[in-house]
Amino acid sequence: MSTIAPSRTTPDLHVSDEELRRLYRMMVQIRRFEERTEEQYTRDRIGGYCHLNIGEEATVAGTVGSLTSDDYLFGGYRDHGLSLAVGGSPRAVMAELFGKETGQAHGRGGSMHLLDVKRHFLGGWGIVGAQIPLAVGAAFALDYEGRPGAVMCLFGDAAVNIGAFHEGLNLAAIWNLPCVFVITNNLYGMGTSVEMASAEPDLWKRGQAYRMPSERVDGQDVLAVREATQRLLRLAREERQPALLECLTYRYRGHSVADPGKSYRPQEEIDRWRDRDPIVLFEQTLRTRGILDDAAVEAVRAEVEAEVQDAIDYALASPDPDPKDLYLHIYDPKGASDFDRMGEGAPFGELSIRGTNWANGEA
Amino acid sequence: MPELTYREALRQALREEMLRDPSVYVIGEEVGRFEGPYKVTQGLFKEFGPRRVKEAPIAEEGFMGIGVGSAMLGLRPVVEIMTLNFILVAIDMVINHAAKVRYMFGGQLKVPMVIRTPGGSGKQLTAQHSQSFEGWFANTPGLKVVAPSNPADAKGLLKSAIRDDDPVLFLENLTIYNQRGEVPDGDYVVPIGLAAVPRVGTDLTIVSHSYATVRALQVAERFAEEGISVEVVDLRSLRPLDMETVVKSVRKTHRVLCVEEGWPTYGVSAEIAARVSKACFAELDAPVERVGGAEVSMPYARPLENAAQVNNEKIYAAARSVLAESGMLKRGILTANR
Numbered sequence A: 001m002s003t004i005a006p007s008r009t010t011p012d013l014h015v016s017d018e019e020l021r022r023l024y025r026m027m028v029q030i031r032r033f034e035e036r037t038e039e040q041y042t043r044d045r046i047g048g049y050c051h052l053n054i055g056e057e058a059t060v061a062g063t064v065g066s067l068t069s070d071d072y073l074f075g076g077y078r079d080h081g082l083s084l085a086v087g088g089s090p091r092a093v094m095a096e097l098f099g100k101e102t103g104q105a106h107g108r109g110g111s112m113h114l115l116d117v118k119r120h121f122l123g124g125w126g127i128v129g130a131q132i133p134l135a136v137g138a139a140f141a142l143d144y145e146g147r148p149g150a151v152m153c154l155f156g157d158a159a160v161n162i163g164a165f166h167e168g169l170n171l172a173a174i175w176n177l178p179c180v181f182v183i184t185n186n187l188y189g190m191g192t193s194v195e196m197a198s199a200e201p202d203l204w205k206r207g208q209a210y211r212m213p214s215e216r217v218d219g220q221d222v223l224a225v226r227e228a229t230q231r232l233l234r235l236a237r238e239e240r241q242p243a244l245l246e247c248l249t250y251r252y253r254g255h256s257v258a259d260p261g262k263s264y265r266p267q268e269e270i271d272r273w274r275d276r277d278p279i280v281l282f283e284q285t286l287r288t289r290g291i292l293d294d295a296a297v298e299a300v301r302a303e304v305e306a307e308v309q310d311a312i313d314y315a316l317a318s319p320d321p322d323p324k325d326l327y328l329h330i331y332d333p334k335g336a337s338d339f340d341r342m343g344e345g346a347p348f349g350e351l352s353i354r355g356t357n358w359a360n361g362e363a
Numbered sequence B: 001m002p003e004l005t006y007r008e009a010l011r012q013a014l015r016e017e018m019l020r021d022p023s024v025y026v027i028g029e030e031v032g033r034f035e036g037p038y039k040v041t042q043g044l045f046k047e048f049g050p051r052r053v054k055e056a057p058i059a060e061e062g063f064m065g066i067g068v069g070s071a072m073l074g075l076r077p078v079v080e081i082m083t084l085n086f087i088l089v090a091i092d093m094v095i096n097h098a099a100k101v102r103y104m105f106g107g108q109l110k111v112p113m114v115i116r117t118p119g120g121s122g123k124q125l126t127a128q129h130s131q132s133f134e135g136w137f138a139n140t141p142g143l144k145v146v147a148p149s150n151p152a153d154a155k156g157l158l159k160s161a162i163r164d165d166d167p168v169l170f171l172e173n174l175t176i177y178n179q180r181g182e183v184p185d186g187d188y189v190v191p192i193g194l195a196a197v198p199r200v201g202t203d204l205t206i207v208s209h210s211y212a213t214v215r216a217l218q219v220a221e222r223f224a225e226e227g228i229s230v231e232v233v234d235l236r237s238l239r240p241l242d243m244e245t246v247v248k249s250v251r252k253t254h255r256v257l258c259v260e261e262g263w264p265t266y267g268v269s270a271e272i273a274a275r276v277s278k279a280c281f282a283e284l285d286a287p288v289e290r291v292g293g294a295e296v297s298m299p300y301a302r303p304l305e306n307a308a309q310v311n312n313e314k315i316y317a318a319a320r321s322v323l324a325e326s327g328m329l330k331r332g333i334l335t336a337n338r
């Protein structure tokens, strides 16, 4: 069983009231969006695997909420909150979960493969740890072209034991690439605890092997996460120094909606982490500072409630992708003619890359 | 037209594309100061420097991923994998990532990347260094796979691959790096998805790619001496696959032999055989035949290695069996079994 690292004293930064309210709203939005998503999943409107960010809102808002328009974001499959935190439309996220043409990936990706190219959120990836080399590649591209900004890559505690993690961190370090790696340590990878999986359960120490600044932060404290993230992002942007940040957090739900999340962890542990609900903690801080009162909290909740309901309504009313577009997006349309000579003897029912029937000679 | 080796033709294409487009860069093991494990990138580090010729540590999954991620942001990486064998530790990046990005994200991202790597067997390189599994990659939608058999195609197809907006596996071949041939100067481009017919004939079609084409042409020459006319179709591109050219040839010769260096079971030749059988069912004078590498892990000892590799004798024998099956040999056109 993991214990929480000695909580960093939340630095009294010059965070504007407006920014504090933005972070609070972001966290409430993610929580409510995910609760309604869970409900929609049980109503069979959402299929496949569905992983929720409930309990991890401070980590998501503190990290992703710190990115600027020059930066890029890569994440894993637990990505609904990430796409919301970059400012994406809840409508497009929900529509993707519903598998609609209006979804973020036009219904081709689903829950695990959200993206928002305009806001530099480049996925939504399903193979544990594999987004790490991709993110390093994005950082390579920024460096190659002398562009400002940095890349942030989020992954879970279980990803630190796969080769892609080590290869990615090493490459970022030897080539001084602007990348901040973030471990969302929610203490478990499915039902396997960090202690069971990692010989060194202080996961942040892994970064030291690559001589990069590495630290652990209380992932339930959004301001602590934000402070550390901003510091490390600045290092990445200005000094081309990659860094590793471990956020200690907890998922209140199971691994996915299909997992009750009880067989591998004691109830008292769940209760203990519930007592440190990141939204409750932040709300208390803001109330103490006089930034939030009952009316303000109520207003945020009502606004988010309406927004998420609107997203569901929008997704429900959206059109399904058309099966005639099944073959769209495999290759660049400019290169589609490369395939026009492939029709002879093609398997039964196989269409041309342009989606037309070979047999009719309409390649 | 100047004569170049296959290796020099590749180098020329790389250099010209790097000069033409600043977003093209080369990344791989020993591609810089070492001048390339097989010297394809010789001179590029001196000319273009460490930014555009990136010397990677031995971390194939890592730098393949860098290729994919940087291509998503608009660069045009040419990732060199020392030999095809080592791509297996990076295969997740190729199949699950490079090939999937465009489709999985609804056409909003692209991966204009080339993976260059030599395959092929021989030289007593044994089980882990002497393989041809290009068919695995050609099985995957989202990837393109090309495999040139001569210097001119090597140059022209590499240029097409670099300019293509989708990931292309560019399969080279260790045995033919030193093969010479005429290569057009300047901006010579061979389109992807177009097979070539390097030898025209009327009695039998041999379908092959990469080094197997070199062998097929030698065997065709031998048959010519015996009065048998063999047509050779060099696929050049495995995905997309130019079935039009294959079928056109088979409709003329009515006999077909598929040759590849790799294991034929589930291989490139299996695909050709299935499609030809369907498209030319009524026109075939004999069942489609295949010949490839023996289905064993490549052994070390010379006699064993020779027995395991596809070679001219095996191709010749397989071709004769197709001719015999069709009744052509019995009709007295050819009787000697040389």
Ligand SMILES: Cc1ncc(C[n+]2csc(CCOP(=O)(O)OP(=O)(O)O)c2C)c(N)n1
Pocket: A051, A078, A126, A127, A128, A155, A156, A157, A158, A159, A184, A186, A188, A189, A190, A255
């Ligand atoms: C390479 C790979 N192996 C196995 C899986 C199946 N899988 C999906 S999520 C997961 C657990 C990952 O846990 P963690 O990295 O801690 O992230 P979390 O789910 O806790 O956010 C596993 C084993 C996978 N997607 N990829």
Ligand SMILES: [Mg+2]
Pocket: A156, A157, A158, A184, A185, A186, A187, A188, A189, A190
């Ligand atoms: Mg976890």
